[in-house]
Amino acid sequence: xxxxxxxxxxxxxxxxxxxxxxxxxxxxxxxxxxxxxxxxxxxxxxxxxxxxxxxxxxxxxxxxxxxxxxxxxxxxxxxxxxxxxxxxxxxxxxxxxxxxxxxxxxxxxxxxxxxxxxxxxxxxxxxxxxxxxxxxxxxxxxxxxxxxxxxxxxxxxxxxxxxxxxxxxxxxxxxxxxxxxxxxxxxxxxxxxxxxxxxxxxxxxxxxxxxxxxxxxxxxxxxxxxxxxxxxxxxxxxxxxxxxxxxxxxxxxxxxxxxxxxxxxxxxxxxxxxxxxxxxxxxxxxxxxxxxxxxxxxxxxxxxxxxxxxxxxxxxxxxxxxxxxxxxxxxxxxxxxxxxxxxxxxxxxxxxxxxxxxxxxxxxxxxxxxxxxxxxxxxxxxxxxxxxxxxxxxxxxxxxxxxxxxxxxxxxxxxxxxxxxxxxxxxxxxxxxxxxxxxxxxxxxxxxxx
Amino acid sequence: xxxxxxxxxxxxxxxxxxxxxxxxxxxxxxxxxxxxxxxxxxxxxxxxxxxxxxxxxxxxxxxxxxxxxxxxxxxxxxxxxxxxxxxxxxxxxxxxxxxxxxxxxxxxxxxxxxxxxxxxxxxxxxxxxxxxxxxxxxxxxxxxxxxxxxxxxxxxxxxxxxxxxxxxxxxxxxxxxxxxxxxxxxxxxxxxxxxxxxxxxxxxxxxxxxxxxxxxxxxxxxxxxxxxxxxxxxxxxxxxxxxxxxxxxxxxxxxxxxxxxxxxxxxxxxxxxxxxxxxxxxxxxxxxxxxxxxxxxxxxxxxxxxxxxxxxxxxxxxxxxxxxxxxxxxxxxxxxxxxxxxxxxxxxxxxxxxxxxxxxxxxxxxxxxxxxxxxxxxxxxxxxxxxxxxxxxxxxxxxxxxxxxxxxxxxxxxxxxxxxxxxxxxxxxxxxxxxxxxxxxxxxxxxxxxxxxxxxxxxxxxxxxxxxxxxxxxxxxxxxxxxxxx
Numbered sequence: 002x003x004x005x006x007x008x009x010x011x012x013x014x015x016x017x018x019x020x021x022x023x024x025x026x027x028x029x030x031x032x033x034x035x036x037x038x039x040x041x042x043x044x045x046x047x048x049x050x051x052x053x054x055x056x057x058x059x060x061x062x063x064x065x066x067x068x069x070x071x072x073x074x075x076x077x078x079x080x081x082x083x084x085x086x087x088x089x090x091x092x093x094x095x096x097x098x099x100x101x102x103x104x105x106x107x108x109x110x111x112x113x114x115x116x117x118x119x120x121x122x123x124x125x126x127x128x129x130x131x132x133x134x135x136x137x138x139x140x141x142x143x144x145x146x147x148x149x150x151x152x153x154x155x156x157x158x159x160x161x162x163x164x165x166x167x168x169x170x171x172x173x174x175x176x177x178x179x180x181x182x183x184x185x186x187x188x189x190x191x192x193x194x195x196x197x198x199x200x201x202x203x204x205x206x207x208x209x210x211x212x213x214x215x216x217x218x219x220x221x222x223x224x225x226x227x228x229x230x231x232x233x234x235x236x237x238x239x240x241x242x243x244x245x246x247x248x249x250x251x252x253x254x255x256x257x258x259x260x261x262x263x264x265x266x267x268x269x270x271x272x273x274x275x276x277x278x279x280x281x282x283x284x285x286x287x288x289x290x291x292x293x294x295x296x297x298x299x300x301x302x303x304x305x306x307x308x309x310x311x312x313x314x315x316x317x318x319x320x321x322x323x324x325x326x327x328x329x330x331x332x333x334x335x336x337x338x339x340x341x342x343x344x345x346x347x348x349x350x351x352x353x354x355x356x357x358x359x360x361x362x363x364x365x366x367x368x369x370x371x372x373x374x375x376x377x378x379x380x381x382x383x384x385x386x387x388x389x390x391x392x393x394x395x396x397x398x399x400x401x402x403x404x405x406x407x408x409x410x411x412x413x414x415x416x417x418x419x420x421x422x423x424x425x426x427x428x429x430x431x432x433x434x435x436x437x438x439x440x441x442x443x444x445x446x447x448x449x450x451x
Numbered sequence: 452x453x454x455x456x457x458x459x460x461x462x463x464x465x466x467x468x469x470x471x472x473x474x475x476x477x478x479x480x481x482x483x484x485x486x487x488x489x490x491x492x493x494x495x496x497x498x499x500x501x502x503x504x505x506x507x508x509x510x511x512x513x514x515x516x517x518x519x520x521x522x523x524x525x526x527x528x529x530x531x532x533x534x535x536x537x538x539x540x541x542x543x544x545x546x547x548x549x550x551x552x553x554x555x556x557x558x559x560x561x562x563x564x565x566x567x568x569x570x571x572x573x574x575x576x577x578x579x580x581x582x583x584x585x586x587x588x589x590x591x592x593x594x595x596x597x598x599x600x601x602x603x604x605x606x607x608x609x610x611x612x613x614x615x616x617x618x619x620x621x622x623x624x625x626x627x628x629x630x631x632x633x634x635x636x637x638x639x640x641x642x643x644x645x646x647x648x649x650x651x652x653x654x655x656x657x658x659x660x661x662x663x664x665x666x667x668x669x670x671x672x673x674x675x676x677x678x679x680x681x682x683x684x685x686x687x688x689x690x691x692x693x694x695x696x697x698x699x700x701x702x703x704x705x706x707x708x709x710x711x712x713x714x715x716x717x718x719x720x721x722x723x724x725x726x727x728x729x730x731x732x733x734x735x736x737x738x739x740x741x742x743x744x745x746x747x748x749x750x751x752x753x754x755x756x757x758x759x760x761x762x763x764x765x766x767x768x769x770x771x772x773x774x775x776x777x778x779x780x781x782x783x784x785x786x787x788x789x790x791x792x793x794x795x796x797x798x799x800x801x802x803x804x805x806x807x808x809x810x811x812x813x814x815x816x817x818x819x820x821x822x823x824x825x826x827x828x829x830x831x832x833x834x835x836x837x838x839x840x841x842x843x844x845x846x847x848x849x850x851x852x853x854x855x856x857x858x859x860x861x862x863x864x865x866x867x868x869x870x871x872x873x874x875x876x877x878x879x880x881x882x883x884x885x886x887x888x889x890x891x892x893x894x895x896x897x898x899x900x901x902x903x904x905x906x907x908x909x910x911x912x913x914x915x916x917x918x919x920x921x922x923x924x925x926x927x928x929x930x931x932x933x934x935x936x937x
Contacts, residue, residue: 005528005529005531005721006796006797006876006877007879008800008803008804008879008880013800015880016806016807017803019807019811020803020809020810021810022824025799025802028802028806028824029701029802031669031824031826032670032672032701033672033674033675036674036702036706036707038700038702038703038706041700041795042700042794042795043571043791044572044786044790044794045568045787045790046787046788046791047788047789047790048787053533053787053788054533054537057537057540057780057784060543060557060560060561061543062557063556063560064554064557064558065554065555066546066551066554066555067541067542067543067544069550069554071545071547073547073549075549076771076772077549079547081468083466085465085501085502087539088502089502089505091535092506093514093515094509094514094517095726096530096535096725096726097515097516098512098513098514098515098724098726099515099520099525099527099724099727099856100726100727102522102859103847103848103851103856104913105914106511106512106851106856106908106911107512107726108452108508108512108912108913109508109510110727112452112511113505114727115928115929116455116456119456119492119928122927123493124493128928129928135584135587135729136583136772137771138770138771139587139769166771166772169767169768170767170768170770173594173766173767174627176594176627176628176629177629178629222482222483247485247491248485249484250482250484250485263771270545270777271544271546271548272544273546273547273548273772273773273776274770274771274772274773275583275770275772275774275776275777275778276583276775276778278729288925288927295927297921297922297925297926297927298926298927299916299917299920300917301913301915301917305914307916308916309916309918311918311922316619317586317620317623318620319619321619321622321623321632322625322626322632323626326623326627327589327623327624328586329584329585329586330583330584330717330727330728330729330730332583332725332728333726333727333729334723334725334726337725340455343493343494344455344465344493344496344501344504344505345464345465345466345498345501346464346465346493347463347464347465347494347495347496348490348491348494349495350464351491352491354468357471360471360473360474360476361471361473363476363477367476383479385479404554409550412549428469435473
């Protein structure tokens with residue numbers, strides 16, 4: 002008998018008696034006989050707790066990549082997570098709760114998400130934020146749909162320097178035949194070509210979508226893009242990296258209308274890609290066009306402060322086919338991870354994280370540029386935490402050599418050349434690891450040149 | 452409770468970070484640097500203050516480790532503790548998603564095997580583990596169906612048929628997929644009316660979306676006829692697997708004429724709901740549709756190495772990476788722990804528990820669709836109580852005073868004053884009786900002392916909250932000290 006099922010065969014008989022039947026099979030009456038399985042499912046198990054622990058131990062040991070020093074980024078980053086974050090996530094009160102449908106017994110989740118919304122709004126420089134989306138990419142896709150809904154227009158200009166995986170997700174989400182996505186080219190400095198953007202903008206454009214910093218880690222100048230978007234009565238949608246925001250001008254200050262992003266960097270482990278969390282913030286006037294859950298502050302019958310899910314008439318369970326999105330479950334627990342993480346870091350701590358990412362990645366880039374044959378892919382543009390760099394050997398060979406030395410060196414950028422890599426250094430990479438990277442890279446490049 | 456932003460003493464922090472051990476480089480140029488210069492507006496609190504804040508918040512939540520959570524169609528079953536540890540193992544949690552395949556063989560093996568197990572459970576032959584939640588699974592399923600029609604030169608098929616009892620995500624998904632929703636009526640027994648389906652299925656039918664058992668907790672007993680009608684019209688059948696907890700090892704969607712279904716791992720397969728997510732919504736499908744599944748999928752190559760297989764791009768990706776791996780790990784652990792026998796036992800217990808509660812409560816509440824046994828859930832109506840001025844919402848709130856969570860209320864829409872009750876397999880007779888006794892007691896209160904119910908809740912951290920005020924005086928973020936509103 003499963004340890005999760007409490008009723009023994011004796012209790013089962015008692016339950017059946019109350020139901021008024023003798024045999025369980027009577028409950029299957031409504032299922033046509035021909036569809037009832039007459040054989041057991043072919044599944045392994047049942048496994049004991051100990052057996053399961055051993056099996057997962059074996060699987061975990063087969064993940065050799067888990068032990069490598071990680072310099073890969075491209076949308077998922079190896080940041081430090083304070084122990085207190087997971088202790089809070091493992092509170093039964095949070096992780097075994099459902100969506101806060103009964104607000105009076107869900108104030109913990111509701112207030113935490115309200116605090117999350119506040120932190121996201123402040124980081125991005127926007128007026129409001131929602132309760133979370135699946136991930137940064139789907140948040141970007143939903144932002145495009147939201148921009149089209151708000152403006153009544155059907156064309157979105159997407160920066161060519163947007164994470165290519167995110168672009169794929171946006172294409173998946175925008176299926177209406179009248180929608181159009183056009184890519185904006187970037188210049189030799191890796192930043193969006195403002196003149197080209199201006200040439201492409203025009204009637205019918207609902208939004209300009211730009212990543213900040215972009216896929217190559219480069220910091221775009223948002224203000225001219227905001228001005229351009231607004232002159233065409235379009236919205237500026239910014240896909241922002243939250244860890245960069247304590248250092249960079251906030252998208253809100255630069256004129257963004259919607260800001261989305263990936264929250265994995267703030268207290269969520271890499272876990273081979275998920276679960277992560279997307280955030281979405283916007284100007285207050287767009288709140289009613291937002292997808293997903295939104296938490297609002299209100300009062301109870303005695304005038305005490307409390308929190309509820311609000312503006313629900315946008316959502317699928319009320320509006321059905323006219324809803325702003327089909328999203329139902331979101332990433333509440335991951336949003337909680339962000340909230341606890343940012344609370345622990347606080348104002349100074351998060352700024353320090355941001356600053357260390359900046360300086361460590363610059364130190365690494367400088368070291369690598371000292372290797373003969375290594376060069377920048379883009380010249381002279383400020384970057385944050387990751388950078389595109391070209392090695393004089395193929396990315397495959399470079400990857401193989403570095404992995405042998407216990408280093409996951411980055412993500413190949415095949416579209417930018419055979420030896421191009423996107424390399425990331427977070428606050429977790431100390432000087433000895435950065436120096437070891439440069440040393441090993443020099444060795445591989447020397448071997449490649451000879 | 453006091454806000455976390457109330458902690459704001461300068462110099463306080465909840466972390467200790469290593470000092471910067473590399474030289475500082477030139478900073479961000481002026482025009483691009485943060486305008487408020489280190490004053491984002493984050494809290495300033497010590498580690499202990501932060502922990503205490505969130506622990507105090509947590510005590511204001513109801514949760515399934517505290518008591519029964521009878522939300523219909525939500526399958527709030529117990530979340531095994533070991534599984535939390537397994538998903539957090541260093542070897543699992545610290546792998547970068549863009550690691551080369553040979554560096555992540557353990558996780559890829561898990562994904563490959565889990566896919567096979569889900570196929571066996573559903574009776575299908577293809578699966579994607581990518582969808583983030585049920586609604587994204589639905590979207591994936593409808594795109595799969597559209598891709599199939601397009602491949603046959605039938606891209607004009609854009610109607611999605613669904614009963615009026617469907618979950619709200621079904622119509623919302625169809626709109627997102629650029630389809631038109633066509634409602635199909637339910638008959639007096641609460642089942643899809645085959646005649647109406649026959650009238651509505653036609654040359655434009657892309658898909659028929661059906662939850663089975665349906666949202667009344669009834670098995671669509673003429674399912675053979677329904678799926679045949681749709682196939683006859685050239686459409687495909689999609690099963691919303693939200694209620695799969697009724698069918699494990701008992702019946703399989705793939706055997707009863709469905710072509711695609713999604714599963715909610717955070718319901719049927721015991722992964723925690725986290726206060727609203729993360730979920731996971733894998734999609735399984737027939738061999739005919741499998742070629743249209745979104746990539747990457749995990750394959751085992753001739754040398755026994757697991758690979759993320761990328762070949763085609765049928766309709767793109769749904770997430771930036773490969774799905775909610777942490778959730779998949781827990782569902783995999785659940786299936787291995789239960790085995791075939793355990794999964795069947797779970798569904799049997801879910802059915803028995805629901806029928807037991809139905810038997811105990813039928814005398815006290817209206818049951819508009821009581822035509823024999825229910826499956827894993829059932830829907831009562833509070834109309835009898837509403838006639839005395841006690842609404843279903845009041846009953847739900849009063850249950851909170853009894854230390855229980857309320858059922859799903861006002862859904863499905865075809866039942867007035869609906870109370871949709873799903874006890875799940877992991878509740879024992881003691882907790883079932885506690886719930887039944889509370890419901891019966893509330894039914895009595897509605898007769899004798901209705902104000903006790905209409906004034907509820909009174910034993911909760913806050914009293915009934917004003918949702919109208921929340922919309923009218925919209926406050927979505929903590930106002931900033933010194934007040935710039937944002």
